Amino acid sequence: xxxEDELTEAERRALDALPAETRVPAGFEDRVVESLxxxxxxxxxxxxxxxxxxxxxxxxxxxxxxxxxGLGAGSxxxxxxxxxxQPDVGPLYLLLLYPGPRFVEGRAADEAARVxxxxxxxxxxxxxxxxxxxxxxxxxxxxxxxxxxxxxxEPGPQGYFLIRAQDMTEAEAIARDCxxxxxxxxxxxxxxxx
Amino acid sequence: xxxxxxxxxxxxxxxRLKEEEVEPADDELVRAFVAxxxxxxxxxxxxxxxxxxxxxxxxxxxxxxxxxxxxxxxAWIRAVTRLPEFRFESMLRTWLCGFxxxxxxxxxxxxxxxxxxxxxxxxxxxxxxxxxxRALDLERAVLGLADGYRAVFVLHDLVGYTHHEIAERLEIQxxxxxxxxxxxxxxxxxxxxxxxxxxxxxxx
Numbered sequence: 001x002x003x004e005d006e007l008t009e010a011e012r013r014a015l016d017a018l019p020a021e022t023r024v025p026a027g028f029e030d031r032v033v034e035s036l037x038x039x040x041x042x043x044x045x046x047x048x049x050x051x052x053x054x055x056x057x058x059x060x061x062x063x064x065x066x067x068x069x070g071l072g073a074g075s076x077x078x079x080x081x082x083x084x085x086q087p088d089v090g091p092l093y094l095l096l097l098y099p100g101p102r103f104v105e106g107r108a109a110d111e112a113a114r115v116x117x118x119x120x121x122x123x124x125x126x127x128x129x130x131x132x133x134x135x136x137x138x139x140x141x142x143x144x145x146x147x148x149x150x151x152x153x154e155p156g157p158q159g160y161f162l163i164r165a166q167d168m169t170e171a172e173a174i175a176r177d178c179x180x181x182x183x184x185x186x187x188x189x190x191x192x193x194x
Numbered sequence: 195x196x197x198x199x200x201x202x203x204x205x206x207x208x209x210r211l212k213e214e215e216v217e218p219a220d221d222e223l224v225r226a227f228v229a230x231x232x233x234x235x236x237x238x239x240x241x242x243x244x245x246x247x248x249x250x251x252x253x254x255x256x257x258x259x260x261x262x263x264x265x266x267x268x269a270w271i272r273a274v275t276r277l278p279e280f281r282f283e284s285m286l287r288t289w290l291c292g293f294x295x296x297x298x299x300x301x302x303x304x305x306x307x308x309x310x311x312x313x314x315x316x317x318x319x320x321x322x323x324x325x326x327x328r329a330l331d332l333e334r335a336v337l338g339l340a341d342g343y344r345a346v347f348v349l350h351d352l353v354g355y356t357h358h359e360i361a362e363r364l365e366i367q368x369x370x371x372x373x374x375x376x377x378x379x380x381x382x383x384x385x386x387x388x389x390x391x392x393x394x395x396x397x398x
Contacts, residue, residue, distance in 0.1 A: 007351065007379070014328070014329075014332055015332070015351055015352060017329060018329055018332060018333060018336075018352065019249065019329075020246055020249060021245035021246045021248075021249050022245055022248045022249040022252060023245070024241075024244050024245055024248060025259075025263065028244070028263060028267075029237065029240055029241065029244070031267065032240065032266075032267050032270050032271075033233060033236070033237065033240075035267060035271060036236070036270070036271060036274055039271065041231070041271065041274050041275060042231055042232075042233055042236065042274075043230060043231035043232055043233070100354070184285075
C-alpha cells in the first residue's frame with residue numbers, strides 16, 4: 001500500500017474481495033425469534049405454510065426496467081435506418097452499471113417510471129448517434145483466478161452501455177447524467193483501446 | 195448485439211414480460227410482517243439479511259463474534275419495533291445496518307479504551323476463497339485497528355458510507371471521520387508490513 005490518503009486500485013480490489021457475509025451460528029435465529037416473542041413483538045407461532053416463501057409472478061423483467069425500451073438495440077436500428085444525427089465515429093467508451101452500496105431496486109410500481117427514465121436518457125444518446133450498444137446482465141457473476149473459481153462478495157455489473165464520445169471528459173459527462181446514479185448505483189467509465 | 199434481437203426488443207414489449215418464481219421482495223415481507231406480526235415473514239427477512247449484519251457487527255467490534263451476535267440481536271429488536279415506520283426510501287439492508295452500527299457504537303463506547311481484539315472472525319472464514327491467506331491477513335489487519343479507526347474504515351471503505359453519514363451515525367465530526375480514515379489506512383498499511391496489498395493472480 002502506498003502511504004497516501006487514497007486507496008490504490010489494488011487496495012480497493014483487495015477490500016472488495018473480502019466476504020460481505022458470515023455464517024449465522026446455529027440457534028441464533030431461534031434465539032432472536034424468542035427474544036422478539038417475549039417482548040410481544042411477534043404474534044403466535046405460525047405454521048410454515050402461513051407465508052408462502054416463493055411464488056410465481058408475471059412481471060416486467062429488469063432488462064426492460066433498466067435497459068429495455070430497445071435501448072442499445074435502438075442504436076443499431078437507428079443507424080441502420082440512417083436516423084442518427086451524427087456519424088457514428090469517435091472513440092468508444094464502456095459504461096458499466098453496478099448496484100453500489102445504496103442502489104435501490106425498482107419496485108413493480110416504479111418499473112414503468114424507470115423504463116421511461118432510462119429510456120429517455122438512452123434515447124438522447126441514440127438520437128445523437130452515440131449509443132452503440134447496451135444490454136442488461138444477469139445476476140450470477142463467476143470470477144476465476146487461475147484455474148480456481150473464487151467467491152465474489154461484491155455484485156457484478158448489472159449491465160453496460162457502449163457509447164461514442166469525443167474524449168473521456170465527454171464520456172464521463174454522459175455517465176454523470178445516467179439515471180442509475182440517481183438510484184444509488186455506480187457507473188464506471190472506461191475507454192476501449194483502439 | 196444481434197439485429198434480430200434488437201428488432202424483437204424494439205417491437206415487442208410483451209416479450210419482456212416473463213413468468214418467474216421469486217422470493218418475496220423485502221417490501222412484501224415487511225408489509226406481511228407488519229400486518230400480521232407473523233413469525234414466517236420475519237424469519238425470511240432474518241435469513242436474508244443477518245449474514246451481512248453479523249459480518250458488519252463482527253468487523254465493527256474487532257472480531258468479537260459473541261458481542262456481534264448480541265449487537266445484531268439488539269439491532270433486530272429495535273428494527274422490528276420500528277418496522278411500521280419504514281417507508282422504503284432506502285434499501286432495507288442499509289436501514290438495518292444502521293441499527294447494527296448504532297448498537298456497535300454503544301458497545302464500543304461502553305468498552306472505553308480497553309476493547310479486546312479477538313481472532314474469532316478470522317479463524318472462521320465462511321467463504322473459503324482460493325486466496326484465503328491474503329484475505330485473512332487483510333481481515334486480521336482490519337480487525338486489529340483501534341476501535342475508532344476501525345469503525346470509520348469499515349463504514350467508509352467496506353460499507354460505502356460517506357464521511358457525512360459516518361459523522362451522523364457515529365456522532366462525531368465529519369473532520370474527525372476524515373482524519374480517522376487517513377490514520378486507519380496508514381495504520382493498516384503499516385500492519386501489513388508496508389508491502390503493497392495486491393491481488394495474487396497465480397502468476398507462475
